[in-house]
Amino acid sequence: MSTYPCINIHLNRITENTKNMVASCNAHNVIPTGVTKLACAYPEVGQAILNGGIKILSDSRIANLKKIRHLDAVTMLLRLPAVSEISDVIEYADISLNSEAKTLEALSQEAVKQGKEHKVILMHDLGDLREGSFYDEETLALSRKTIELPGIQLVGLGTNLACYGGVEPTSENQTRLVNLAKQIEADYGITLQYISGASSAGLNLMLDNELPNGINQLRLGASLLMGIGLNDEPVPYTRQDTFTLTSEIIEIKVKPSVPVNSTALDAFGNKPEFIDRGLRKRAICAIGKQDVDISEITPINKDVLIIGGSSDHLILDIDYCKKDYQVGSLIEFELSYGAVLQCMTSEYITKRFL
Numbered sequence: 001m002s003t004y005p006c007i008n009i010h011l012n013r014i015t016e017n018t019k020n021m022v023a024s025c026n027a028h029n030v031i032p033t034g035v036t037k038l039a040c041a042y043p044e045v046g047q048a049i050l051n052g053g054i055k056i057l058s059d060s061r062i063a064n065l066k067k068i069r070h071l072d073a074v075t076m077l078l079r080l081p082a083v084s085e086i087s088d089v090i091e092y093a094d095i096s097l098n099s100e101a102k103t104l105e106a107l108s109q110e111a112v113k114q115g116k117e118h119k120v121i122l123m124h125d126l127g128d129l130r131e132g133s134f135y136d137e138e139t140l141a142l143s144r145k146t147i148e149l150p151g152i153q154l155v156g157l158g159t160n161l162a163c164y165g166g167v168e169p170t171s172e173n174q175t176r177l178v179n180l181a182k183q184i185e186a187d188y189g190i191t192l193q194y195i196s197g198a199s200s201a202g203l204n205l206m207l208d209n210e211l212p213n214g215i216n217q218l219r220l221g222a223s224l225l226m227g228i229g230l231n232d233e234p235v236p237y238t239r240q241d242t243f244t245l246t247s248e249i250i251e252i253k254v255k256p257s258v259p260v261n262s263t264a265l266d267a268f269g270n271k272p273e274f275i276d277r278g279l280r281k282r283a284i285c286a287i288g289k290q291d292v293d294i295s296e297i298t299p300i301n302k303d304v305l306i307i308g309g310s311s312d313h314l315i316l317d318i319d320y321c322k323k324d325y326q327v328g329s330l331i332e333f334e335l336s337y338g339a340v341l342q343c344m345t346s347e348y349i350t351k352r353f354l
């Protein structure tokens with residue numbers, strides 16, 4: 001495995017973000033869970049989050065929860081369990097988010113079989129239209145079912161916002177969740193441990209003191225790992241310089257900026273277009289679209305321009321650069337959420353924990 005490209009992961013900064021978010025949340029009677037999916041649940045990152053004072057690690061995928069099973073954390077499965085993976089869900093997740101009766105029955109059966117008590121948070125859809133029951137009666141019926149089934153325990157009510165439908169967490173929709181939780185508690189004579197209102201997208205509302213009483217859990221991924229929340233905007237008390245990408249230059253040459261007799265489609269079947277800027281000094285880096293969407297990465301040196309790429313090559317215009325780049329020099333990039341996700345997932349990108 002070559003050293004470059006590599007994604008640089010600043011674990012201490014992730015821990016620092018986590019400490020600050022835990023403190024902010026605690027001041028509002030919220031206990032956050034840490035979400036590891038952006039980092040594919042690399043145990044180093046999971047531990048960095050735990051070092052910041054988080055007790056529950058949550059992830060969308062069972063394959064990721066398996067990777068962190070040796071860490072000292074309660075585990076929570078964020079994506080609704082698939083019926084075909086129920087035995088692993090009971091084995092690797094202490095808590096799961098649910099919205100289907102058939103899945104609850106399968107969880108119950110498997111929990112009894114494995115001699116475990118599995119905890120369930122029911123998902124209610126407040127309008128973002130991803131997972132969860134849309135109608136109160138449906139969530140009430142699922143609550144009754146969860147309470148009646150052996151081996152599983154109803155511990156909370158949750159909702160997901162700002163993921164598919166772009167619906168912001170508001171005091172109005174969060175209050176609806178709290179009220180529904182109160183109704184479940186009253187109807188069935190139980191206490192719900194968790195009222196899980198939102199992801200990092202709910203932090204603004206909380207910091208503005210507008211999160212209603214009763215919401216006691218937020219599920220935080222992007223804010224801990226990248227310092228961003230609603231609309232990918234920076235979250236107060238966090239830093240954003242947690243991940244960068246480094247790639248190596250393999251060619252530097254002066255060339256025209258328009259191809260010679262361009263008539264064919266490019267490697268991805270698109271008709272390329274070019275602006276004539278005359279002769280330019282260009283660099284090629286050993287990274288490409290198989291590694292990361294090149295429109296989601298930004299050179300930290302603002303004099304470096306990305307002009308294109310193919311599966312394995314990134315072409316840069318370095319004509320404006322004051323810095324004297326050579327073959328073998330390294331170029332560093334900032335990354336969007338999507339780019340971090342791709343770089344963490346790619347087997348071709350080295351993970352460098354700092």
Ligand SMILES: *Cc1c(COP(=O)(O)O)cnc(C)c1O
Binds near residue numbers: 035037198219220222
């Ligand atoms: C991904 C996810 C989160 C975390 O979202 P961030 O924006 O990264 O904080 C929370 N809840 C659920 C259900 C998720 O799928």
